[in-house]
Amino acid sequence: MIATDAPPASGIRLGGVAQTTVTVREEAASARHERDARMVMADFDQAPFTIAWEVTRACAYACQHCRADAQPRRNPRELDTGEAMHLIDQLAGFGNRPILVLTGGDPLMRRDLFELARYADELGLRVSLTPTATALATEKRMRQARAAGIRRVAFSVDAAEPLTHDSFRGFRGSFERTRSAIAAAGEAGLSIQINTTVCATNVGELPAMVEQLEQWGVVQWSVFFLVPVGRGAGLPLLSPAEHEEVLGWLSDLTERVPFDIKATAAPQYRRILHQRTGRTTGAGFRYSDGLNRPVRGVNDGRGFMFISHLGEVMPSGFLTLPAGNVRNLNPVEIYRHSPVFTSLRDPGALKGKCGRCEFREVCGGSRARAYALSGDPLASDPTCPYEPAPALA
Ligand code: SF4
Numbered sequence: 582m583i584a585t586d587a588p589p590a591s592g593i594r595l596g597g598v599a600q601t602t603v604t605v606r607e608e609a610a611s612a613r614h615e616r617d618a619r620m621v622m623a624d625f626d627q628a629p630f631t632i633a634w635e636v637t638r639a640c641a642y643a644c645q646h647c648r649a650d651a652q653p654r655r656n657p658r659e660l661d662t663g664e665a666m667h668l669i670d671q672l673a674g675f676g677n678r679p680i681l682v683l684t685g686g687d688p689l690m691r692r693d694l695f696e697l698a699r700y701a702d703e704l705g706l707r708v709s710l711t712p713t714a715t716a717l718a719t720e721k722r723m724r725q726a727r728a729a730g731i732r733r734v735a736f737s738v739d740a741a742e743p744l745t746h747d748s749f750r751g752f753r754g755s756f757e758r759t760r761s762a763i764a765a766a767g768e769a770g771l772s773i774q775i776n777t778t779v780c781a782t783n784v785g786e787l788p789a790m791v792e793q794l795e796q797w798g799v800v801q802w803s804v805f806f807l808v809p810v811g812r813g814a815g816l817p818l819l820s821p822a823e824h825e826e827v828l829g830w831l832s833d834l835t836e837r838v839p840f841d842i843k844a845t846a847a848p849q850y851r852r853i854l855h856q857r858t859g860r861t862t863g864a865g866f867r868y869s870d871g872l873n874r875p876v877r878g879v880n881d882g883r884g885f886m887f888i889s890h891l892g893e894v895m896p897s898g899f900l901t902l903p904a905g906n907v908r909n910l911n912p913v914e915i916y917r918h919s920p921v922f923t924s925l926r927d928p929g930a931l932k933g934k935c936g937r938c939e940f941r942e943v944c945g946g947s948r949a950r951a952y953a954l955s956g957d958p959l960a961s962d963p964t965c966p967y968e969p970a971p972a973l974a
Pocket of ligand 1: 848849852934935936938939940941944945946947961962965966967968969
């Protein structure tokens with residue numbers, strides 16, 4: 582478990598970190614009022630804040646926790662370039678300039694990737710990329726990504742210790758490759774996000790990662806709490822008490838690091854932040870790359886939508902309930918009206934402990950983990966130890 586606090590940085594670095602943190606937060610605060618007004622108006626019943634599109638499932642790696650169970654070769658039934666362009670047209674129809682995450686597999690395995698990114702950028706979508714750190718992630722390609730309008734790249738790092746990371750990734754040398762790719766992306770002018778999947782195997786690595794993240798100049802650390810789907814079904818979950826401990830540690834950490842921290846598939850982080858500070862995590866956080874944080878909490882199907890390599894629309898990449906296919910239905914209609922999505926956006930439909938929890942609007946529990954562990958996407962999130970307050974008579 583998290584045995585110690587983050588390792589202390591040098592006095593010089595601590596000074597620099599504190600100053601950067603203040604500057605970033607002051608900048609965020611100065612625009613908060615106007616932004617909050619805009620985001621309160623944002624209606625997750627009408628449009629997602631973020632769309633993740635699995636442009637391919639092909640990937641050279643075979644990571645232990647891959648939700649996609651990625652394969653070495655591209656599936657010939659993937660959306661082709663014409664279908665992909667049409668999809669981008671339709672996504673622009675949401676009208677709210679959602680964030681479009683081009684993900685995989687390894688999106689760099691698609692030859693038309695930058696053509697698609699450029700088109701999405703031209704239509705006003707805010708595009709980011711989650712490449713795999715293979716030999717394809719060169720500085721040249723990172724510069725092409727930037728030129729195509731991609732604003733941010735997210736790389737996966739699952740440990741501070743290279744051997745631990747490499748064993749997660751199933752590829753010796755992966756950690757060094759990732760470090761090179763991060764440097765290449767930085768040289769190309771892309772902002773950097775790091776995604777870390779946490780389970781019982783690597784949770785002890787988290788404190789040692791903090792200093793690395795500072796050195797890499799990341800803008801966001803997105804900590805994914807394992808959802809046991811795909812190859813990740815074979816990994817050990819944290820216990821409910823461990824989830825609470827790690828989320829509490831992250832909430833303390835967020836006060837003293839120069840990057841934003843986002844908990845993915847752990848909306849109870851918002852409950853913990855709310856209990857501790859009266860605010861919710863990252864609400865309205867603004868970045869210079871424009872990939873801001875929403876004021877309201879995003880959850881599977883609620884402010885978030887996933888499109889598979891075959892065009893299936895799902896509430897998230899971890900909640901693999903197809904609600905329709907973009908080959909024959911408009912994704913805007915699927916998001917707004919399919920029963921899968923509308924039920925997930927209704928806190929009154931939640932069952933068990935989450936259904937009677939006073940934090941169900943703020944949190945609502947991980948719908949993906951509830952589904953993975955119980956088969957019911959509206960069941961309680963079994964990894965939350967919180968006991969809701971008794972209802973008033
Ligand atoms: S019981 Fe459910 S809604 Fe309440 S804090 Fe836990 S996960 Fe969130």
